[in-house]
């Protein structure tokens with residue numbers, strides 16, 4: 001007989017797994033609402049071109065794409081950001097700014113299978129559009145942190161690495177690089193931690209020729225920077241044009257605003273200046289940031305940054321934007337590893353414990369009445385001994401048992417037992433709803 005297993009990288013959620021998934025979504029939603037973000041969603045299937053032109057080459061190689069029956073080249077979404085930019089571009093004039101939106105949905109990437117990376121994963125996306133200043137970064141990085149502390153994780157468990165593509169561009173310009181060469185260098189920096197040194201130098205040679213070793217040393221020096229003062233010092237060692245100096249001063253003021261804002265919220269301890277983050281996606285323009293577990297055991301928990309040009313590229317007006325995505329896979333692994341994934345029972349209000357067929361008739365009427373009033377009620381679908389039924393009531397987490405024995409049937413009542421303190425009262429059927437309201 002043929003066996004049909006699920007596809008590699010696609011998860012099945014049995015109820016106990018689904019409970020964990022629901023827990024993650026619940027906290028994400030609560031936190032996004034606390035920051036007053038509105039929930040939205042985009043299509044799961046998009047035209048292939050949306051991602052080949054907007055997401056960049058890394059994502060392009062991972063697309064789940066095919067031709068649909070109408071001959072269209074389409075792709076499951078690998079990320080939500082291009083769809084969001086298009087949605088905002090289409091209604092830009094009617095939307096009140098800043099636009100603060102969040103979404104929780106599935107994304108698909110045909111990745112090489114590895115720990116923390118699947119082919120279907122759920123992402124929380126949070127974005128602010130229409131605010132150019134670093135106050136938007138403060139709000140989003142704070143939200144990224146709250147989305148993790150909401151699960152009981154703390155400064156010992158994770159941190160946010162904050163970097164800046166603007167600053168990198170300024171640095172590379174100060175070193176004499178321009179345009180495509182800058183983009184190429186950033187592409188190499190993105191691979192810095194993952195590639196052997198000879199390979200890095202070979203890639204830099206293609207950009208800088210015989211200055212490759214010098215460029216490597218300059219990049220290494222920049223990667224060591226861990227404070228705003230150290231950025232200033234690094235630039236001070238170079239000959240800067242007036243224009244670059246002025247842009248640098250403005251940028252360092254932006255850095256101060258982000259770091260001071262987060263410190264004022266009491267979140268300074270979660271954030272580390274780390275210029276090794278440049279992000280692989282094509283559209284980022286300014287600050288970029290990623291959250292990691294502190295022990296370095298897992299891949300990134302979340303990542304994002306500023307993308308000020310994307311809405312215009314989607315046919316909209318100039319619209320600065322910044323946002324991040326947080327996946328459920330690495331987060332779930334980290335919560336389990338740190339003992340922060342609670343055990344769940346979807347507890348019920350009542351469990352009907354029923355003697356025989358005649359009693360079942362009375363029980364069914366009460367069960368239906370309570371359910372239509374909004375209570376959760378369970379009973380055994382086939383006859384069982386009382387003892388077994390009480391055990392089932394306990395494992396279902398019921399707060400009260402409704403007992404239907406021959407004595408109760410004769411008296412026209414149901415015996416209501418509080419399963420926590422074992423106290424009991426007889427309640428006539430007609431008064432059951434009233435009694436339930438007093439209890440729950």
Ligand code: HAM
Nearest residue numbers: 079081117118121300301302303304323324325327329
């Ligand atoms: P990203 O860095 O590609 O950014 O993904 C963000 C997060 O999604 C990652 O840190 C990781 O937790 C999760 N993730 C990504 N790929 C996988 C995978 N194959 N399996 C499991 N989890 C994964 C973006 O997607 C940007 N669109 C985020 C953004 C929103 N930027 C601005 N706004």
